[in-house]
Amino acid sequence: MASLFALVKALPALATCVIAAASYPAIPPDKTTPVQQRIAINGPNAISVGWNTYEELDQPCVQYGTSSDNLDLQVCSTSSETYDTSRTYSNAVTLTGLAPATTYYYKIVSTNSSVEHFFSPRLAGDKTSFAMSIVIDLGVYGADGFTIQMDQTKRDTIPTIDPSLNHTTIASLAQNIDAYELVVHPGDFAYADDWYLKPKDIFDGTNAYEAILEQFYDQLAPIAGRKPYMASPGNHEADCEELDYTTFLCPAGQRNFTDFMNRFGQTMPTAFTSTSSDNNARVNANKAQMLANPPFWYSFEYGMVHVVMFDTETDFADAPDGPDGSAGLDSGPFGAPNQQLEFLEADLASVDRTVTPWLIVGGHRPWYSTGGSGNICGPCQTSFEPLLYKYGVDLAIFGHVHNSQRFQPVYNGTADPNAMTDPKAPMYIVAGGAGNIEGLSTVGSNVSYNAFAYADDFSYATVNFLDTNNLKVEFIRSSTGEVLDTSVLYKSHTEQFVIQ
Numbered sequence: 001m002a003s004l005f006a007l008v009k010a011l012p013a014l015a016t017c018v019i020a021a022a023s024y025p026a027i028p029p030d031k032t033t034p035v036q037q038r039i040a041i042n043g044p045n046a047i048s049v050g051w052n053t054y055e056e057l058d059q060p061c062v063q064y065g066t067s068s069d070n071l072d073l074q075v076c077s078t079s080s081e082t083y084d085t086s087r088t089y090s091n092a093v094t095l096t097g098l099a100p101a102t103t104y105y106y107k108i109v110s111t112n113s114s115v116e117h118f119f120s121p122r123l124a125g126d127k128t129s130f131a132m133s134i135v136i137d138l139g140v141y142g143a144d145g146f147t148i149q150m151d152q153t154k155r156d157t158i159p160t161i162d163p164s165l166n167h168t169t170i171a172s173l174a175q176n177i178d179a180y181e182l183v184v185h186p187g188d189f190a191y192a193d194d195w196y197l198k199p200k201d202i203f204d205g206t207n208a209y210e211a212i213l214e215q216f217y218d219q220l221a222p223i224a225g226r227k228p229y230m231a232s233p234g235n236h237e238a239d240c241e242e243l244d245y246t247t248f249l250c251p252a253g254q255r256n257f258t259d260f261m262n263r264f265g266q267t268m269p270t271a272f273t274s275t276s277s278d279n280n281a282r283v284n285a286n287k288a289q290m291l292a293n294p295p296f297w298y299s300f301e302y303g304m305v306h307v308v309m310f311d312t313e314t315d316f317a318d319a320p321d322g323p324d325g326s327a328g329l330d331s332g333p334f335g336a337p338n339q340q341l342e343f344l345e346a347d348l349a350s351v352d353r354t355v356t357p358w359l360i361v362g363g364h365r366p367w368y369s370t371g372g373s374g375n376i377c378g379p380c381q382t383s384f385e386p387l388l389y390k391y392g393v394d395l396a397i398f399g400h401v402h403n404s405q406r407f408q409p410v411y412n413g414t415a416d417p418n419a420m421t422d423p424k425a426p427m428y429i430v431a432g433g434a435g436n437i438e439g440l441s442t443v444g445s446n447v448s449y450n451a452f453a454y455a456d457d458f459s460y461a462t463v464n465f466l467d468t469n470n471l472k473v474e475f476i477r478s479s480t481g482e483v484l485d486t487s488v489l490y491k492s493h494t495e496q497f498v499i500q
Contacts, residue, residue, distance in 0.1 A: 136399025139436025187234020187364030371444030392498030
């Protein structure tokens with residue numbers, strides 16, 4: 001049965017003369033029409049604006065200002081890029097010199113675009129409370145993806161209403177749009193590599209893959225075009241499918257994280273210049289800037305938090321998606337040997353807790369999870385956990401396992417004796433229950449330091465920075481808005497630089 005299933009998965013890559021069945025969105029008459037819009041924090045006073053078009057633009061431009069009636073500023077670039085198999089071009093510009101914590105209005109220059117708005121980044125050191133949403137493992141909704149039904153036997157039943165309106169997590173994010181200021185998404189977007197799960201796509205995998213990407217990022221645009229959407233990679237971005245050791249069957253353009261790089265490579269930041277008075281901190285921040293490799297690993301600061309995004313798929317010893325990795329996806333490396341780990345150490349060492357008292361990290365594959373060893377990334381733990389502990393990371397965010405989980409602060413498999421009151425070890429969460437075609441993962445076997453696990457419905461997390469000492473994590477049921485779990489982490493943050 002396994003070999004037959006593998007053959008079925010490989011058929012679309014082998015078949016070339018078939019009738020297309022992919023569910024592509026309609027191409028607008030005006031091919032400069034912006035689609036798949038997204039924004040990101042690109043610097044202390046900067047927002048990048050990304051979007052796709054169905055033709056190459058000589059000069060992508062964005063008009064903007066602090067009044068919707070007076071977009072008196074304009075910035076342009078020459079960044080309009082595509083790849084083999086894509087129908088669209090990714091465009092990006094960066095708006096710099098923004099006043100902090102200010103509402104700006106913007107319009108992507110086209111004969112068919114509208115005025116949108118965003119809230120500019122808070123400066124590092126701003127102690128105003130705010131929240132961020134955590135969304136991971138989010139897939140396309142509709143004919144090529146999942147539906148409201150949790151029952152796997154019913155996942156092909158499509159409601160008659162507009163699918164994008166029924167995407168429970170995106171709908172919840174839209175309904176609560178004023179409750180958070182940015183979104184952090186460490187990996188697994190769209191699930192285009194699961195195209196073979198729909199029988200109609202079996203003999204047109206190349207187009208089905210691209211159609212899923214177009215659909216998904218159109219569905220995400222109302223959120224990602226309003227709130228900074230900070231992305232890093234997961235395994236479902238790697239190749240056209242996840243059949244071990246068959247990446248050579250994937251067409252050019254659907255290998256080695258191509259769409260992910262094309263879509264997010266020009267919008268994610270590197271690392272911020274340090275505002276610390278300490279010279280070593282400034283030196284380490286400059287080193288981190290040079291070693292950063294967005295969209296794979298990078299960092300940014302926002303108000304009272306320093307956020308580090310890193311890559312659990314490639315570029316470290318025994319990386320699961322790397323050459324000869326356990327996933328057989330033969331991707332990367334994307335940097336020089338040890339570059340990612342050198343970046344991570346320099347960046348973590350640069351964090352001045354008098355400026356940004358909170359330090360959180362985001363990656364895709366967890367090393368703490370319910371459900372047994374199959375959910376654990378051992379090489380990730382070996383490479384990354386010692387650094388997270390050494391520099392006193394407060395919260396570590398992961399996905400990959402399709403449910404919601406919260407753990408007591410833990411290091412090397414041992415719960416911190418201080419629990420949620422001034423622990424030395426990081427607090428860990430898994431927020432992989434946002435919803436995708438593969439469905440939810442059962443909680444399975446548990447561990448003693450797990451404090452919450454939920455797999456009954458789609459869900460996501462919010463992180464609320466209440467003040468310099470208290471951080472609240474909530475898990476939200478997407479379909480109802482019900483708060484499933486609430487926890488508050490207290491950290492005294494008495495040391496300017498943490499090394500332990």
